[in-house]
Amino acid sequence: MSNYSDPDWAPQTKVDLQAYNTLSLPVQADYFSDLCQLSDLYAAHQFCHDQQLNWLLLGGGSNIVLTDDFNGLVMHMALAGKAWLTPDQLHHRPAQNRDDLVYLCIGAGENWDQLVAWSLAQGAYGLQNLSLIPGLVGAAPIQNIGAYGVELAHILHEVMVFDFVTGEEFCLTAEQCELGYRDSIFKRHPHWIVMSVTLVLSRHPHIHIGYGDIAAYLEQVLDGPATQATPQQVRDAVIHIRSTKLPDPSRIPNVGSFFKNPLVTANKAQQLREKWPDLVAYPQPNKQVKLAAGWLIDQLGWRGYMKAGVGVHGKQALVLVLESTTANKMTGLTLLKLAQEIQADVEQHFAISLAVEPRLFGKVGEIQMEHI
Numbered sequence: 001m002s003n004y005s006d007p008d009w010a011p012q013t014k015v016d017l018q019a020y021n022t023l024s025l026p027v028q029a030d031y032f033s034d035l036c037q038l039s040d041l042y043a044a045h046q047f048c049h050d051q052q053l054n055w056l057l058l059g060g061g062s063n064i065v066l067t068d069d070f071n072g073l074v075m076h077m078a079l080a081g082k083a084w085l086t087p088d089q090l091h092h093r094p095a096q097n098r099d100d101l102v103y104l105c106i107g108a109g110e111n112w113d114q115l116v117a118w119s120l121a122q123g124a125y126g127l128q129n130l131s132l133i134p135g136l137v138g139a140a141p142i143q144n145i146g147a148y149g150v151e152l153a154h155i156l157h158e159v160m161v162f163d164f165v166t167g168e169e170f171c172l173t174a175e176q177c178e179l180g181y182r183d184s185i186f187k188r189h190p191h192w193i194v195m196s197v198t199l200v201l202s203r204h205p206h207i208h209i210g211y212g213d214i215a216a217y218l219e220q221v222l223d224g225p226a227t228q229a230t231p232q233q234v235r236d237a238v239i240h241i242r243s244t245k246l247p248d249p250s251r252i253p254n255v256g257s258f259f260k261n262p263l264v265t266a267n268k269a270q271q272l273r274e275k276w277p278d279l280v281a282y283p284q285p286n287k288q289v290k291l292a293a294g295w296l297i298d299q300l301g302w303r304g305y306m307k308a309g310v311g312v313h314g315k316q317a318l319v320l321v322l323e324s325t326t327a328n329k330m331t332g333l334t335l336l337k338l339a340q341e342i343q344a345d346v347e348q349h350f351a352i353s354l355a356v357e358p359r360l361f362g363k364v365g366e367i368q369m370e371h372i
């Protein structure tokens, strides 16, 4: 439990958050602080408690939409550090010690993609498919980041948490994080702050190339079968493929996929396929079927749409974008209005309701799409 008050700690006031969100939305925070060390976190906690302030934690700002100036303290996660842990240094000891596994504890403020590159250079494998996902390590468990058939759940060991309401610190096992598709226990406990994440990686260079275009790309560039690719070559392939399909937020403001891929029953998928034979659908282990939200949106002609500085990316209908020249005059609400139009269109034509993937924040805290 923290009971800490640092007399030298003071937040900045009236800070523009444009550089802290990948949509480049120019909202202002009443108070702002980088969390560079644990004492900053404890002091910020005390400050919000004493002043009865609203608060909001940002990582890389690549999965949030800000609709208004923030009336409270915005904290930017910057806790750094990487440490190799032996099994007896873990909070939760593994059931069996395996020589091929390595445990890596990483500060929540480390950059995710830099971590992926670093881990491969150290000969610790498992993160290569998650290359080039923007954002910081601390946000990775929040929506169980995933790409190309791998998700954080496959390589997470434990997570160190600070409860911003009680000031308590505790460590969750990967299982206790309740990781699901773009989901975790952290969405149900938004006052839990991730301080560090411990991953379990392998010394064996296993690769997963069965998803998307990875194998086809590797066949092209390698002088041999794709199965012989190294983890670094898989990372290079993922970076190449992502760079050709997804807009770089530093040039085109966006938050990646705006909608989650909907899960429907096998019956529903079959009904849709009768009308739309090219339906993109992935059967799930629980007999549900995951549909490609981007494909649904694409069928309705939204890809490449652009009006008044807000639109849909020309190469990927799942990504909503802002025009870079006008983003600094926009509010997140304009983007959310477009998202609502797309949701209504998909509902009307496919009888499917699309859920929004990024988290939405208004003047005093998180808001829900239904209340916009």
Ligand SMILES: Cc1cc2nc3c(=O)[nH]c(=O)nc-3n(C[C@H](O)[C@H](O)[C@H](O)COP(=O)(O)OP(=O)(O)OC[C@H]3O[C@@H](n4cnc5c(N)ncnc54)[C@H](O)[C@@H]3O)c2cc1C
Residues within 6 Å of the ligand: 022, 056, 057, 058, 059, 060, 061, 062, 063, 064, 077, 108, 133, 134, 135, 136, 137, 138, 139, 140, 142, 143, 144, 145, 146, 147, 186, 192, 193, 194, 195, 246, 247, 248, 249, 254, 255, 256, 257, 359
């Ligand atoms: C071009 C692009 C491509 C993307 N591709 C993918 C992809 O392939 N797969 C994927 O899963 N996602 C993808 N994303 C979404 C995004 O990168 C991830 O969700 C990422 O994990 C967000 O990290 P962040 O640090 O930017 O989080 P932020 O946007 O800063 O925060 C997101 C949410 O997490 C909370 N949060 C942040 N840090 C912490 C912490 N330490 N403790 C508790 N809560 C915290 C915030 O309060 C907020 O609610 C993409 C985004 C973009 C822009």
